[in-house]
Amino acid sequence: MADYLLKINDRAEDIIDFTPEEISQITPDEIQRIFYDLQIHQIELKMQNQELRTAQEELTRSRNNYHYLFHQLPVGIVIVNSTGFVEQVNDTLLEWLGIEKGRLVKKHLSSVILEDDKVLFNSRFDSFFKNPDGKSLVLSVNGRKNVALKVKMSGKKIGGDDVVALMNQTDQTLIITVADVNDL
Template sequence: MKNEKGDFTNANMLRKKAEKQLKESQGRESGTPLTNDVNKLLHELQVHQIELEMQNEELHQAYETAEKALKKYTMLYDLSPLGYFSLDPDGAICEVNFTGADLLRERRFSLINSNFKLFIAEESKTAFNDFFSKIYTSNAKESCEIMLGYDDKNLCRVYVEGVVTEDEQKCLLSVVNISKFTKD
């Protein structure tokens, strides 16, 4: 089967390519023209089979491209040295990467739907709440430094940058541990 690039979603183009390929293969097999109904039906089935094979090949290539993109996404998001969080307007965690979960010292999937504000140390709650409301009112990237912690236990000092997506109104946060760079 020839591997020609083309838009296999275009039915007319696909049909022409399949007919051309069938004609070439029949030319090698026999030189007799198709004349009766049975031969016409066989011809139609063969063309349709070739069309399906071409579409299947294109789907296979699209699948491989999607797999490569997924691996790249996993490397960039899940394994990033930065903590990434996606919060809803109330502060509930919608998504978090592995580094973000490590910063909060919790398992990643147990954090989903937990409120991020519960992991802010008491001394930083006002600063974070001001930062969080400013993100939603300014619609610009904002930043702050806060202390993560809960149950009167401080975890670490972090630098947080956030922005709100226009379409879903979710807050995207990147969080970096700066404890070893600051004095408390």
């Protein structure tokens, strides 16, 4: 932080364009006015800094709430890109699958689908991705301890501003809810 303040100070000194002669010609009244203006500016900066800190704290609380909700939902959530590769996944789905996050993120979603249903998934994914409204896929995935888990996948497409806000990406993505339908 000290290095940052020194850099700011150096940049400010570079901007000042007064010669020593010009500074020596400033009257005491002008010095008092400048000093007063500097005090006002200092108070304004302190107020702005406090507002920024408050906004940062609110953003942190909001992010933490989103994170908690995302991971604790009673349904699995997976976010995939247009080619079917996993961008994000919640803890609920990872628990159902009995795998670590690193074994699914950046992998194709079909990697957790049982062989019997991979053809169905792969043949319907493009259509599902392009227009997921009202569509669902019922498939079997490789669950915890290699036990088949029948799930229903439903999707909601996000893109443009939604993606930038959620993931800082430019590609369209699909949020897929994964519901356990074994007991139905």
